[in-house]
Amino acid sequence: MSYLRISHVTKSFGANAVLKDVDLDIQDGEFIALVGPSGCGKSTLMRIVAGLEAATSGEIHMDGRIVNDVAPRDRDVAMVFQNYALYPHLTVRDNLAFAMTMRGLPAAEIAKRTVEVATMLGLEELLGRLPKALSGGQRQRVAMGRAIMRKPRLFLFDEPLSNLDAKLRVHMRLEIAQLHKKLKATSIFVTHDQVEAMTMADRIVLLNDGVVQQVGTPKELYDRPANLFVANFIGSPSMTMIRVDGDSTTNQRRALGTVLPPGIPAEARQMGLRPEALRIADAGDGGDGGWRADVVGIEDLGYQSFVFCEMADGTRLSSLTHGSGHVHVGDSVSLQPDFSQAHFFGDTGLRLN
Ligand SMILES: Nc1ncnc2c1ncn2[C@@H]1O[C@H](COP(=O)(O)OP(=O)(O)OP(=O)(O)O)[C@@H](O)[C@H]1O
Ligand SMILES: [Mg+2]
Known part of the structure; x- marks a missing residue:
């Protein structure tokens, strides 16, 4: 009641x-x-x-x-x-x-x-x-x-x-x-x-x-x-917001140059990724398909760390890693997005997915 x-x-x-x-x-x-x-x-x-x-x-x-x-x-x-x-x-x-x-x-x-x-x-x-x-x-x-x-x-x-x-x-x-x-x-x-x-x-x-x-x-x-x-x-650090671009000839949708998987809402203009949806790839992964960025800051909580990265074009990305001490400020890393955890928003700012 x-x-x-x-x-x-x-x-x-x-x-x-x-x-x-x-x-x-x-x-x-x-x-x-x-x-x-x-x-x-x-x-x-x-x-x-x-x-x-x-x-x-x-x-x-x-x-x-x-x-x-x-x-x-x-x-x-x-x-x-x-x-x-x-x-x-x-x-x-x-x-x-x-x-x-x-x-x-x-x-x-x-x-x-x-x-x-x-x-x-x-x-x-x-x-x-x-x-x-x-x-x-x-x-x-x-x-x-x-x-x-x-x-x-x-x-x-x-x-x-x-x-x-x-x-x-x-x-x-x-x-x-x-x-x-x-x-x-x-x-x-x-x-x-x-x-x-x-x-x-x-x-x-x-x-x-x-x-x-x-x-x-x-x-x-x-x-x-x-x-x-x-x-x-909601969420701290905040999600990373990335512009979604459409390619009218191929019908593909891209974010930071990466082709997004099919099924993304057609009106999507922005994609949000929480830190846990952006993983720092191990050096051995070679960073295929990931986003290259430099580590510019780390919040080390001991059991986990937030790693703040910046791409060459100035785009800022926040990532969550378990444990601590794996990466250091100044390191060049590859960030692997998990698109299954992505949030999509349209022109009006309303959620689409
Ligand atoms: N008695 C009042 N006369 C004029 N304006 C007021 C009065 N009380 C509040 N306001 C205005 O109303 C708005 C909302 O104030 P309110 O105190 O409700 O915000 P709040 O969300 O509680 O903020 P905070 O998180 O800082 O406590 C503010 O712009 C404030 O200046
Ligand atoms: Mg108040």
């Missing part, structure tokens, strides 16, 4: 159209990652769902009810921001309890819920501390705890991990995923981090310039990007 329906939502600030006909159906219990370049409208969309901002047009439905005119506190939504604000003069316990206390709920109920949430988040030992005596990750966990206290049906996370260091992010990422399994609340998670989006989300929503580009599972966006924008955005 769909819990949240964002129906034809637009938002303009003056003449600046920030969201353009955003239409999304989010299922009960789903974990959605909302991604897109800076300024594309992610936070604005979250604020509209939370009720902190009004849509210029369109509707927000929760549980089948239009909530455009429902106040934020009555929407059953909890939002965790990047710059979560804890009350500095209140202990962790009182920070957690704050909202319930303000509502005048019975003290025993508040105390019980506080302990439940603290246990869920591993904050039991910290309940008596003030925020200034907590690490960044602990503070983030308290902020999360405050959101959980109310048992909301919908969680909105706006880049909650971006202030944390790399190790802590990985840790919190796992914690949020586990928390989601326990609470099963519908969640929208805004992130700049592709690994977060790919690993945590049931589905990814990719927004660009206020327009939804594609909605799908991480695998769908990776394997079948709907257009050039998605193809370039």
Whole structure:
């Protein structure tokens, strides 16, 4: 069942159209990652769902009810921001309890819920501390705890991990995923981090310039990007884009001089190859049919390396190799494309295959 329906939502600030006909159906219990370049409208969309901002047009439905005119506190939504604000003069316990206390709920109920949430988040030992005596990750966990206290049906996370260091992010990422399994609340998670989006989300929503580009599972966006924008955005390093040329006399299609196998869509103008579809041939292969290029950079991750190459005409190619230390900057290599993994796009930028 769909819990949240964002129906034809637009938002303009003056003449600046920030969201353009955003239409999304989010299922009960789903974990959605909302991604897109800076300024594309992610936070604005979250604020509209939370009720902190009004849509210029369109509707927000929760549980089948239009909530455009429902106040934020009555929407059953909890939002965790990047710059979560804890009350500095209140202990962790009182920070957690704050909202319930303000509502005048019975003290025993508040105390019980506080302990439940603290246990869920591993904050039991910290309940008596003030925020200034907590690490960044602990503070983030308290902020999360405050959101959980109310048992909301919908969680909105706006880049909650971006202030944390790399190790802590990985840790919190796992914690949020586990928390989601326990609470099963519908969640929208805004992130700049592709690994977060790919690993945590049931589905990814990719927004660009206020327009939804594609909605799908991480695998769908990776394997079948709907257009050039998605193809370039998802995956790091990005796919290599190569022009496809047609030969009107032979009817053959070529890329970088290589004849492409038959069956390529006739309207194909660009071909995208992910690094794993470009293999560096061994010296013994002689490089037949491959593309000659010089290695200009290497990102060695130990278990695998990304090798960045440049052809004589300036074309840049990114390749993935297993292991490390096989090639070095300055080496001349031959890159073997695997056309069975190629993505083809037409003039409009839409996917063809
Ligand atoms: N209150 C406001 N008044 C005017 N313009 C605004 C307002 N809030 C946001 N904008 C503009 O709307 C656009 C989208 O902003 P938004 O914060 O939603 O982007 P974002 O995708 O969250 O970006 P980031 O990834 O940098 O957080 C931006 O161009 C921003 O300048
Ligand atoms: Mg934002």
